[in-house]
Amino acid sequence: MEFIFGRDPATCRLKITVEGKTLLWGDPNSVDNSVSRQHLKLEVNDDGTKVLTNINPANATKLNGNAIIKKKFELDDNTVVELGMNGYKFKLNEIVKKFIKETVSIGHLKQVIDGYRKAKLDMQIGERKQNAMRGLMPVFMALAGVVGFTDILEGPIKILPSVLLLLLSGYFGYVGFVSASRNPLKGAELDQNFRNKYVCPKCGHSLNGEYSDLLNAGQCPWCHTRFKE
Numbered sequence: 001m002e003f004i005f006g007r008d009p010a011t012c013r014l015k016i017t018v019e020g021k022t023l024l025w026g027d028p029n030s031v032d033n034s035v036s037r038q039h040l041k042l043e044v045n046d047d048g049t050k051v052l053t054n055i056n057p058a059n060a061t062k063l064n065g066n067a068i069i070k071k072k073f074e075l076d077d078n079t080v081v082e083l084g085m086n087g088y089k090f091k092l093n094e095i096v097k098k099f100i101k102e103t104v105s106i107g108h109l110k111q112v113i114d115g116y117r118k119a120k121l122d123m124q125i126g127e128r129k130q131n132a133m134r135g136l137m138p139v140f141m142a143l144a145g146v147v148g149f150t151d152i153l154e155g156p157i158k159i160l161p162s163v164l165l166l167l168l169s170g171y172f173g174y175v176g177f178v179s180a181s182r183n184p185l186k187g188a189e190l191d192q193n194f195r196n197k198y199v200c201p202k203c204g205h206s207l208n209g210e211y212s213d214l215l216n217a218g219q220c221p222w223c224h225t226r227f228k229e
């Protein structure tokens with residue numbers, strides 16, 4: 001990818017041309033005549049290396065304060081370029097980012113959503129068990145009643161089977177109801193945890209939809225950073 005930086009003669013703003021697309025940058029009349037119409041070339045190569053070339057060696061161009069003719073360099077948010085005798089200054093990466101969108105990996109989001117789904121499913125299975133336990137409560141209660149009218153045992157221990165069955169009934173009822181009362185809390189916690197983790201790695205906004213939908217969309221709906229697996 002090749003960027004050409006120069007002065008737009010009509011507006012005297014910085015003009016950037018990339019693959020036929022043009023961007024005007026900065027205030028009108030901010031770029032003086034010592035900046036050429038085609039002043040500086042930036043090459044961004046496929047291997048990520050970047051090279052700045054002063055198109056006319058007589059042009060004044062500085063990279064991070066140092067005069068350059070042609071230079072391979074590392075681009076970051078602090079990279080400053082100055083053009084012309086009066087040093088029209090700009091942050092190079094702010095402009096590059098307008099044309100080259102960043103790409104981030106979202107592979108870890110697949111584990112996040114799969115883990116969330118599994119936890120939800122486990123919770124549903126747990127709820128079914130709780131229902132089954134609650135269902136046993138009246139069964140044991142009824143059995144206690146039936147056993148109470150039979151004479152399996154004699155004397156004071158006669159009531160023992162009924163008492164045991166009532167205790168069992170109470171146990172299943174208690175466990176079934178008490179653990180079920182925690183379900184909404186657990187569910188809300190799972191949802192919250194999911195929303196906190198299923199986010200754009202770049203801007204932190206919550207994302208919606210399946211992992212495959214995110215890959216198909218190919219970018220964050222909020223910051224437009226590109227997504228890859």
Ligand SMILES: [Zn+2]
Nearest residue numbers: 200203220223
């Ligand atoms: Zn984003």
